[in-house]
Amino acid sequence: xxxxxxxxxxxxxxxxxxxxxxxxxxxxxxxxxxxxxxxxxxxxxxxxxxxxxxxxxxxxxxxxxxxxxxxxxxxxxxxxxxxxxxxxxxxxxxxxxxxxxxxxxxxxxxxxxxxxxxxxxxxxxxxxxxxxxxxxxxxxxxxxxxxxxxxxxxxxxxxxxxxxxxxxxxxxxxxxxxxxxxxxxxxxxxxxxxxxxxxxxxxxxxxxxxxxxxxxxxxxxxxxxxxxxxxxxxxxxxxxxxxxxxxxxxxxxxxxxxxxxxxxxxxxxxxxxxxxxxxxxxxxxxxxxxxxxx
Amino acid sequence: xxxxxxxxxxxxxxxxxxxxxxxxxxxxxxxxxxxxxxxxxxxxxxxxxxxxxxxxxxxxxxxxxxxxxxxxxxxxxxxxxxxxxxxxxxxxxxxxxxxxxxxxxxxxxxxxxxxxxxxxxxxxxxxxxxxxxxxxxxxxxxxxxxxxxxxxxxxxxxxxxxxxxxxxxxxxxxxxxxxxxxxxxxxxxxxxxxxxxxxxxxxxxxxxxxxxxxxxxxxxxxxxxxxxxxxxxxxxxxxxxxxxxxxxxxxxxxxxxxxxxxxxxxxxxxxxxxxxxxxxxxxxxxxx
Numbered sequence: 128x129x130x131x132x133x134x135x136x137x138x139x140x141x142x143x144x145x146x147x148x149x150x151x152x153x154x155x156x157x158x159x160x161x162x163x164x165x166x167x168x169x170x171x172x173x174x175x176x177x178x179x180x181x182x183x184x185x186x187x188x189x190x191x192x193x194x195x196x197x198x199x200x201x202x203x204x205x206x207x208x209x210x211x212x213x214x215x216x217x218x219x220x221x222x223x224x225x226x227x228x229x230x231x232x233x234x235x236x237x238x239x240x241x242x243x244x245x246x247x248x249x250x251x252x253x254x255x256x257x258x259x260x261x262x263x264x265x266x267x268x269x270x271x272x273x274x275x276x277x278x279x280x281x282x283x284x285x286x287x288x289x290x291x292x293x294x295x296x297x298x299x300x301x302x303x304x305x306x307x308x309x310x311x312x313x314x315x316x317x318x319x320x321x322x323x324x325x326x327x328x329x330x331x332x333x334x335x336x337x338x339x340x341x342x343x344x345x346x347x348x349x350x351x352x353x354x355x356x357x358x359x360x361x362x363x364x365x366x367x368x369x370x371x372x373x374x375x376x377x378x379x380x381x382x383x384x385x386x387x388x389x390x391x392x393x394x395x396x397x398x399x400x401x402x403x404x405x406x407x408x409x410x411x412x413x414x415x416x417x418x419x420x421x
Numbered sequence: 422x423x424x425x426x427x428x429x430x431x432x433x434x435x436x437x438x439x440x441x442x443x444x445x446x447x448x449x450x451x452x453x454x455x456x457x458x459x460x461x462x463x464x465x466x467x468x469x470x471x472x473x474x475x476x477x478x479x480x481x482x483x484x485x486x487x488x489x490x491x492x493x494x495x496x497x498x499x500x501x502x503x504x505x506x507x508x509x510x511x512x513x514x515x516x517x518x519x520x521x522x523x524x525x526x527x528x529x530x531x532x533x534x535x536x537x538x539x540x541x542x543x544x545x546x547x548x549x550x551x552x553x554x555x556x557x558x559x560x561x562x563x564x565x566x567x568x569x570x571x572x573x574x575x576x577x578x579x580x581x582x583x584x585x586x587x588x589x590x591x592x593x594x595x596x597x598x599x600x601x602x603x604x605x606x607x608x609x610x611x612x613x614x615x616x617x618x619x620x621x622x623x624x625x626x627x628x629x630x631x632x633x634x635x636x637x638x639x640x641x642x643x644x645x646x647x648x649x650x651x652x653x654x655x656x657x658x659x660x661x662x663x664x665x666x667x668x669x670x671x672x673x674x675x676x677x678x679x680x681x682x683x684x685x686x687x688x689x690x691x692x693x694x695x696x697x698x699x700x701x702x703x704x705x706x707x708x709x
Binding site: 130136262264297355397 | 427437457458572684687
């Protein structure tokens with residue numbers, strides 16, 4: 128039995144020192160520019176001949192266009208992004224998916240590879256079987272196929288060569304800010320520590336035991352019988368807590384930073400990684416190691 | 422309770438984790454998540470506390486008011502709980518969504534708090550007494566409401582300062598009270614008889630303390646036990662539709678009792694430590 132009640136005066140400040148000067152922060156209503164000739168972009172509004180910020184964030188200037196990038200926002204999808212999402216609704220020929228965006232994303236029945244893999248017409252039978260494939264609460268990994276006019280996303284789970292989209296099995300989901308995920312060539316990683324990880328661009332991170340590449344393609348059946356061994360579980364939990372430590376200190380998440388954090392966390396037990404001081408230490412050490420790399 | 426959507430595979434993963442005594446965040450079955458406590462965060466209340474248990478955020482304020490005692494308890498004060506589920510916590514609380522949960526929590530809290538002696542709150546028997554309004558605000562949901570709320574309530578009551586009544590005059594049928602003008606002239610409640618609640622959630626064949634919201638979804642039944650400093654129990658409540666075997670129930674209550682005593686003592690240590698910082702200590706509240 129262990130518990131700790133700490134006082135607010137002992138609260139840990141998670142900010143990690145960095146040699147880069149912090150960018151200028153704009154708060155809503157702050158004047159960005161009083162000169163004319165600028166174009167107002169997202170996150171700004173015009174008042175009294177000046178451009179003001181409508182959200183808290185940093186300014187981004189592209190030629191004449193002034194945009195405020197919010198520090199904290201919901202996920203703004205881009206075509207080609209890898210996302211992890213949860214099915215919230217089964218509708219006519221489509222599923223609704225929660226991807227942490229303003230609107231639920233759609234996954235059409237024709238955008239998935241149905242079991243069997245062969246090309247076939249999406250028939251009435253398929254429509255009636257939809258709940259058998261994916262039902263409310265199921266987690267999927269998918270790619271953004273299109274952005275609709277209302278800003279909602281269309282997803283697809285047609286797998287390519289070695290990337291496997293589709294239903295996710297046993298494992299755990301972590302939610303972080305979408306802005307913390309570094310955009311990379313691949314968002315699927317089999318880490319050397321012995322766990323597999325999907326870094327969704329929408330800030331949903333999926334940790335699971337290493338997926339065997341030989342498994343049946345486009346699987347909609349999930350093995351619930353086999354328990355994940357304790358050793359693998361410990362690796363996954365450590366990974367989860369390391370990622371949470373990095374996220375608390377707002378360090379970008381990608382395979383290298385996660386691997387570094389995992390290695391740094393080795394000197395602590397898994398439970399200790401819940402302590403704010405330990406989390407900060409892991410984050411600082413990781414940041415240091417990342418800076419050495421540059 | 423505000424439940425999260427999980428699929429079967431995730432539930433299985435949590436279930437197996439509890440079985441091998443390694444939960445999804447690395448804790449063992451009997452571990453709590455780190456908590457953070459601050460008292461006297463609301464300057465306009467007679468007493469207040471804020472407790473954060475991982476993602477569960479609770480703010481408690483205590484208000485004092487003069488009232489007439491209940492005719493059945495003419496020599497006792499009054500204690501009333503009110504829970505407000507903020508829609509900030511989860512959209513499910515919007516409108517009247519959180520009302521059921523709020524009523525459930527407040528009625529169970531008042532049951533558990535029957536052990537607290539209310540006689541010191543009486544000013545003039547049958548005529549006047551202090552009434553304490555305990556307002557509980559749920560700001561964020563991360564599971565394990567009962568434990569977090571009970572700790573926050575106890576801390577807020579510890580922090581409560583009841584004004585000193587310097588004189589009372591019976592004028593015909595009504596009472597005139599003279600309350601001290603000095604805001605620092607006040608007395609404090611004895612909270613040794615205030616319970617903390619310990620929740621044990623049954624997941625599979627085992628019980629875990631301090632369940633996360635995800636774990637609560639996997640649990641079929643939870644036992645909430647109200648424990649005093651001394652180890653006496655003031656209430657045992659079962660939540661959820663599942664059943665608990667007689668033997669399991671007895672064992673669960675014993676475990677909860679042990680945990681409750683330890684939790685009580687850590688809470689008192691934390692409160693005394695904060696007290697020792699003096700009245701001029703810095704208030705952090707929600708910023709920093």
